[in-house]
Amino acid sequence: MKKNYWLFKSEPDVYPIEQLAKDGSTFWDGIRNYQARNTLRDDVQVGDEVLYYHSRIAPMAAVGTARVVRAGSPDPTQFDKKSKYYDEKASEEEPRWYGVDIELGEIFARPVTLAEMREMKALADMVLLQKGSRLSIQPVRKKEWTAILKAGRK
């Protein structure tokens, strides 16, 4: 199967890449957007590669990579009344929200900041850089992946 590339956004005060490094792998939960849900449920496959992006808090940047180790499965936080991600309209029989498991790939030698990505020609069409793009799970093209890795490994 063809390998795909994705970008996962994370707020570093919630789950920074350093935490993924400590945990080794993690279930990517808390996604509550239908488009992102569909991607996680239907498109993200074991072996796919993930760009790890820190949003909201400076410096906003791609900070490393991860690998998908388990494809979409129901997000348990939707059933947990105590979780802030609890969804009363979801049931075990008909889950609404999905997540995948990822493991750390690498932490970049240096973060590739958003400002820097805007300067890179290879990234002109990147979903992340489009105006108003708010998707927390989004596709990345091979050439975008390659360009960012090259910059991050410098």
Add this chain to the structure above:
DNA sequence: GCCAACGTTGGC
């Protein structure tokens, strides 16, 4: 901290 852009909800 602010504000524009966006997605979702709910009333009609």
Add this chain to the structure above:
DNA sequence: GCCAACGTTGGC
């Protein structure tokens, strides 16, 4: 089915 109101996201 439409759309205004609302809450959230994300960049600055």
